[in-house]
Amino acid sequence: MTMVCHRPEGLEQLEAQTNFSKQELQILYRGFKNECPSGVVNEETFKHIYAQFFPHGDASTYAHYLFNAFDTTNNGSIKFKDFVVGLSILLRGTLREKLEWTFHLYDINRDGYINREEMTEIVRAIYDMMGKYTYPALKGDVPQQHVDAFFQKMDKNKDGVVTMEEFIIACQ
Numbered sequence: 264m265t266m267v268c269h270r271p272e273g274l275e276q277l278e279a280q281t282n283f284s285k286q287e288l289q290i291l292y293r294g295f296k297n298e299c300p301s302g303v304v305n306e307e308t309f310k311h312i313y314a315q316f317f318p319h320g321d322a323s324t325y326a327h328y329l330f331n332a333f334d335t336t337n338n339g340s341i342k343f344k345d346f347v348v349g350l351s352i353l354l355r356g357t358l359r360e361k362l363e364w365t366f367h368l369y370d371i372n373r374d375g376y377i378n379r380e381e382m383t384e385i386v387r388a389i390y391d392m393m394g395k396y397t398y399p400a401l402k403g404d405v406p407q408q409h410v411d412a413f414f415q416k417m418d419k420n421k422d423g424v425v426t427m428e429e430f431i432i433a434c435q
Contacts (some may be wrong), residue, residue: 265390270397274288274289274359277347279343280348280351281345281348281350281351281355282351282356283347283353285353288347289322289409291347291350292343295346295347298312298381302341302342302343303340303341305337305339305340306327309326309329309330310322310326310327311324312329313325313326314326317392317393317394318332319393319394320391320392320393320394321391322391322392323383323388324388324392325385325388325392326392327388328371328384328385328388329368331371332348332349332364332367332368332414333345333346335349349364351366358416362431362434362435363431365397365430366427366430366431367403368395369381369430371384375426376424376425376426377417377424377425378425378432379410379414379423382410382413382425383406383407386406386409386410386413387406389415390406419432419433
C-alpha cells in the first residue's frame with residue numbers, strides 16, 4: 264500500500280492568506296505533520312485527535328461538525344491549508360470573520376440559515392462533549408432551554424431561522 268502525501272502551498276502564499284508569520288506556520292506544519300504524516304486529515308483521525316481534549320465526554324459529534332467547517336471543499340479531508348486558514352480566522356480574525364466562521368459551523372446543512380434542529384444538534388453535541396462532569400449538573404431540558412434562548416435573542420423577525428446577519432448583529 265502506498266501513501267500519497269500532500270505538500271502544502273508555499274509558506275509565502277500561506278503567510279499572505281493567514282494572520283500567521285512564516286515561523287508560526289512552520290511550527291504549525293510540524294505539529295500537523297506529526298499527527299498526520301500524509302499531510303491530510305480524514306474525519307476519523309480528526310475525531311481521535313479532538314477527543315483527546317475532552318476525555319470526560321463524547322466529542323465525536325461536535326468534532327464531526329467542526330471537521331465539516333474546516334473541510335471547506337467538502338471532499339472529506341482537511342489539508343494543512345484548510346486547517347491553518349480556519350485556525351487563523353478563529354485565533355486572529357476580525358470579530359466579523361470569527362462570527363461568520365462560527366455561523367458556518369452551526370449551519371449544518373449549509374443552506375445559509377440556522378434552524379432550531381441544527382442549533383439543537385450543536386447544543387447537544389457541546390453537552391455530550393463536556394461530559395457528565397459539568398457543573399452544575401445538566402438536567403434533560405437544559406439544551407432545549409439554550410436553543411429557545413438562542414432563538415429569542417437571534418431570530419429578530421421570528422421566521423424560525425437565523426440568518427448570518429441576524430447572528431452577527433445579535434453576537435456583536
